[in-house]
Structure formats: C-alpha cells, structure tokens
Amino acid sequence: MIWRDSSGRTLADYPHPSVAVDVALLTVADDRLCVLLHEGRALPGTFLRIDETLRAAALRVLRDKAGVTGEEPRQLAVFDDPERDDRGRVLSVAHVDLVPAERLDGPLTPVDDLPPLAFDHTAIVDAAVAWARDAYAALPDPRGLVGPDFTLLELQRVHEAVLGAPLPKDTFRRRMQEHLIDTGTLSRGSVGKPARVFRRAPREYA
Amino acid sequence: MIWRDSSGRTLADYPHPSVAVDVALLTVADDRLCVLLHEGRALPGTFLRIDETLRAAALRVLRDKAGVTGEEPRQLAVFDDPERDDRGRVLSVAHVDLVPAERLDGPLTPVDDLPPLAFDHTAIVDAAVAWARDAYAALPDPRGLVGPDFTLLELQRVHEAVLGAPLPKDTFRRRMQEHLIDTGTLSRGSVGKPARVFRRAPREYA
DNA sequence: ATAATAGTGTCTGTCAGACACTATATC
DNA sequence: GATATAGTGTCTGACAGACACTATTAT
Incomplete structure (x- = not known):
C-alpha cells in the first residue's frame, strides 16, 4: 500500500536531493591521529540506498572501501552546500569512526598534515577530529585503541x-x-x- | 549540463529517500522551557526542496508555521528509522531553535510535560533540550532570551x-x-x- | 520596623598542573 | 653506577557550592 497525496503523487514523485554517506575513518598509527583517504584526496563514501539506514550505509562503506567490519560509525552532521557536488544535488551525512590501526590496510594520512581534499571533506575531517578528542577527553579508551x-x-x-x-x-x-x-x-x-x-x-x- | 553515469542515468534516476526538516522551536514562557507543537502532537516540519539548504528549509518552516523570522536554526541530527514515516522513506534532519516567547504566538507546551508526539519527535525534543542546556551552561544568554x-x-x-x-x-x-x-x-x-x-x-x- | 531582594566575604572540597622525590628495572 | 621508566607526596591556584552576613529599597 503506497501513500499518495491529494494529487495522487507519492513522495518520490517530487524532486528531492540524493543523500550520500561519507565516513572519516580515524586511527592512531605511529603515535599520530590519521584518517583513511580514498585515492589520497577524498573520504570513503557512498549513496544511501532507499531502504538502508545511515548506519548500514556507513558500515557498507567501511567494509567495501576499508576492509573493516563491525565498527561503530557515529553521525556528525549533514553537509548541504548546494554546490558541494557537481554531479547534482547531494546532501552528505558525515560520519566518524575510530578503530585500531591493525584492522586497517588502506593508506593513512596524519590529520595535521592533510592535502587539499575533494568536496567539503576537509570540514568533515575537522569535525571528526573534534569528536575524537572529545570522546577521549573523558574516558580512558572508549574505542578500544589499546588493549585489552x-x-x-x-x-x-x-x-x-x-x-x-x-x-x-x-x-x-x-x-x-x-x-x-x-x-x-x-x-x-x-x-x-x-x-x-x-x-x-x-x-x-x- | 547534467551529469550522467556510465549507464546514462542521472543521480535522481536512482531511488533515494526523501528528506524532511523538523524544527524543535524552544522558548521560555512562564519560567518554563517550552516547545512549539503543531496541532498539539508534532513538531513543525517540511520536506526539503531540491535546491534549498537545510537552513533555508528550517527558516521556511519557522516562518510558515510559527510566524517567526530571522532566527538561527541549528542542526541536531538525522533521524533515519526506515519505519519512522509510513508515507514512505523519509529522513528527518532535526533542528533546534531558541527564541524569546514574545516573538511566538503558537501553542506552547512545557518540555517536561509533553504529550505523546508523532513520529520520533519526542527524541528530537530531547536532543533539542540537551542542546539548549549545553548552550546556556557556558554563556549568559547566547540566544538573547532576556534583554537587551x-x-x-x-x-x-x-x-x-x-x-x-x-x-x-x-x-x-x-x-x-x-x-x-x-x-x-x-x-x-x-x-x-x-x-x-x-x-x-x-x-x-x- | 519588617519583609524582600541585592550583593559580598569566607570557608571547604575538588581537581588540575607543577615539581620533586622515591622505586625498580635494563645496560 | 648510569639511565630510563613507574609511581607518589605535596603545594598551589582555580573554581563551585554552602553559609552567613551586610546593604538598600518598598510597605
């Protein structure tokens, strides 16, 4: 049973933005906070499928582009500059995750030495770093970077x-x-x- | 010039969720923190238009449903439960704003005495209240509730x-x-x- | 005078940072 | 013994909360 409005249209009949999910995957390697970059200039990301949760999409990105499973992506913010993606109108729901370096194999870049990134990904990394600092300010190791x-x-x-x-x-x-x-x-x-x-x-x- | 992928499709050709913007508009009335409810059971909201920023959509909601202009809506989080709206797949980007009660005329409900709300709007109000408490913990009056x-x-x-x-x-x-x-x-x-x-x-x- | 509100002095407990010291291992 | 790391005692300064006191108005 599909909902229709008074003019007989479904929600999907109205033009609406696409939704991407980008993930700043952070880790600590060589005593530096690093982020995993795709092709050296962008965060791993994907388009959100229509029946998928944001969490599922973020986990899918991590699995397909970073070879990581079973983590805890956390929503940061929606980036919505209309010009941010020249392929069309795309919102990005930025996420962050923080995992031990041993579980990664991709190329890591220290966050205090970033090259210019695609889209608005520099701002996403900034927000991710702020989140990580906040998480580790209060507790010993909320994301299990050391241990057990x-x-x-x-x-x-x-x-x-x-x-x-x-x-x-x-x-x-x-x-x-x-x-x-x-x-x-x-x-x-x-x-x-x-x-x-x-x-x-x-x-x-x- | 419209972007097309290798199969000749535009981004909009793929099924993707609709995006709503809901706003928890808070104020202080009679020495209590209150939220403006639409029909007594939901937050004011709208669908994000394809060429509109989230901020613009939030301001449009405030103008059309609360008669308020010129405020500072702030993004809280995206609510994405696939079942949250039975009209279809709808993400809600929740926002909060906090304005002096004199600028409002709608019906206000104290946040510590809420009725059951539609959708997941109770969770949005909770997040909005947490934001407001945080904002007022550090500074005298970041949103100009008193004054000048x-x-x-x-x-x-x-x-x-x-x-x-x-x-x-x-x-x-x-x-x-x-x-x-x-x-x-x-x-x-x-x-x-x-x-x-x-x-x-x-x-x-x- | 009395009640009501404004404003301040002071004490205590907590916590962060600085500093110095002791303790125990490898080389 | 020299050096490196582990761990603690203690002092200081900042700040929050509690309490009590003084100050100044309306009634």
Whole structure:
C-alpha cells in the first residue's frame, strides 16, 4: 500500500536531493591521529540506498572501501552546500569512526598534515577530529585503541596522539586510574621499572 | 549540463529517500522551557526542496508555521528509522531553535510535560533540550532570551527555566559577571534593594 | 520596623598542573 | 653506577557550592 497525496503523487514523485554517506575513518598509527583517504584526496563514501539506514550505509562503506567490519560509525552532521557536488544535488551525512590501526590496510594520512581534499571533506575531517578528542577527553579508551591489556604509558601515548599535544603524566595517571582495572601483573622486558598492566573497566565505551 | 553515469542515468534516476526538516522551536514562557507543537502532537516540519539548504528549509518552516523570522536554526541530527514515516522513506534532519516567547504566538507546551508526539519527535525534543542546556551552561544568554538590559535575577530565572532546576544565586552571579557589562543604572520600582542592570557582552552568541 | 531582594566575604572540597622525590628495572 | 621508566607526596591556584552576613529599597 503506497501513500499518495491529494494529487495522487507519492513522495518520490517530487524532486528531492540524493543523500550520500561519507565516513572519516580515524586511527592512531605511529603515535599520530590519521584518517583513511580514498585515492589520497577524498573520504570513503557512498549513496544511501532507499531502504538502508545511515548506519548500514556507513558500515557498507567501511567494509567495501576499508576492509573493516563491525565498527561503530557515529553521525556528525549533514553537509548541504548546494554546490558541494557537481554531479547534482547531494546532501552528505558525515560520519566518524575510530578503530585500531591493525584492522586497517588502506593508506593513512596524519590529520595535521592533510592535502587539499575533494568536496567539503576537509570540514568533515575537522569535525571528526573534534569528536575524537572529545570522546577521549573523558574516558580512558572508549574505542578500544589499546588493549585489552595495557600500561598507563601506552594509554597516554594514544591520548597524546588523539589530542595532538603532550599530557602531564602525573595528572593523566590520576585522572585515568579510577576508570581502570589493575590486572595485578607487571609489564616485562622493557627498560626501567616494570609498569602495572591495566584493563578497561566494563562498559566505558562511547 | 547534467551529469550522467556510465549507464546514462542521472543521480535522481536512482531511488533515494526523501528528506524532511523538523524544527524543535524552544522558548521560555512562564519560567518554563517550552516547545512549539503543531496541532498539539508534532513538531513543525517540511520536506526539503531540491535546491534549498537545510537552513533555508528550517527558516521556511519557522516562518510558515510559527510566524517567526530571522532566527538561527541549528542542526541536531538525522533521524533515519526506515519505519519512522509510513508515507514512505523519509529522513528527518532535526533542528533546534531558541527564541524569546514574545516573538511566538503558537501553542506552547512545557518540555517536561509533553504529550505523546508523532513520529520520533519526542527524541528530537530531547536532543533539542540537551542542546539548549549545553548552550546556556557556558554563556549568559547566547540566544538573547532576556534583554537587551536585564538584572541578574532575570537572567537567573531564564537559566533555571532552561535547566529545569534551581541554581545557587551566589555562584551564578560570580560565573556570569565576567561576561556581562554593567550599564551603571539600577532597576527601579521593585521591592527590595535595586539591582544593577547589565547588558550582554558583544559577541557571546552561540 | 519588617519583609524582600541585592550583593559580598569566607570557608571547604575538588581537581588540575607543577615539581620533586622515591622505586625498580635494563645496560 | 648510569639511565630510563613507574609511581607518589605535596603545594598551589582555580573554581563551585554552602553559609552567613551586610546593604538598600518598598510597605
């Protein structure tokens, strides 16, 4: 049963914009926050199919263009400049995801050293980075970039990479410790005093 | 010049969702945060026209259904449940705006006493309220709900309405004072000690 | 005088940052 | 022993909340 308005038309009979889904897939590699670029100049994206959720489309992009499955894309904003895509009227629902680098193989570019990007993708990356910084400001590791077991130094390096700035180690330690579980084991084989090994507290994801 | 893909189709030739714009128009009336409802059970909304920006569509909704002009609608999120609208596949880009009650005439409902709403509009109102509380947490009056001249008590009443909770007057005063300009004049005619009259500092809008 | 509102001084607790110190491993 | 890393004690400054007090008006 298809709905029709008083003039007998369906919704699809009226001209309406196409909807794209673009994903800024972030990761930390070599202690730097990086984004996966398609052909070195654009974010992976696709058109939203008519019966698909945004989340499903974002996951499809990640699977088809980055070889990543099972992540948690998060909506950022809709980019709607009428001139943003010269193929026609296209809205882009920008998404961000943040995964450990081991799960990726595509070419990564540090976010503080981006080339000029296609469309309005630079603005999308900016929003994605802001989201990631916010997510990691409050919690130890909402997206599982370290782990499952890790030392505080390892965790701090991830935070500094996401933030793009150094952090004081004493304050960092005190802020994080209450959210972590001490496994009771010690790190081995490294120079210096062995560090305690921690684990994320259950359900601290964002 | 219309773009065509390798099979000669334009973007519009592929089935794609319609896009709606719904606006949670908030205000403070009788010291309570309220939302304007259409027919008592839905937010004002419209379909996005193909050559229109989201902002323009939101302003059109406010003008046509609320009689308000010249405001600052802000994007919240896209609601995309495939079943959310039984007329077809419709994405809703939810917006929020917050204006002084004097500029409205529609029926207002306190946000802490909402009836069941159509579609997923309850979730949109929740997101709008969260945005408003956040906006007013940091700054005195980012949307000009008081003013242009006001006493700290008047400002505090607005904050308490937005927050839905009382605030301590001494802390409130100390937090706000640095962002306000003392006009040098005093309130008159009220009971008690006359209050200083303040003005918003330039450019503290959000 | 009394009630009502405006405004401030001060104490406490919390937390971030700075700094210095101790502890324990590798080389 | 030298060096590198782990971890903690402590001081300071900022700020929020609580409380109490003073100040100034209308009635």
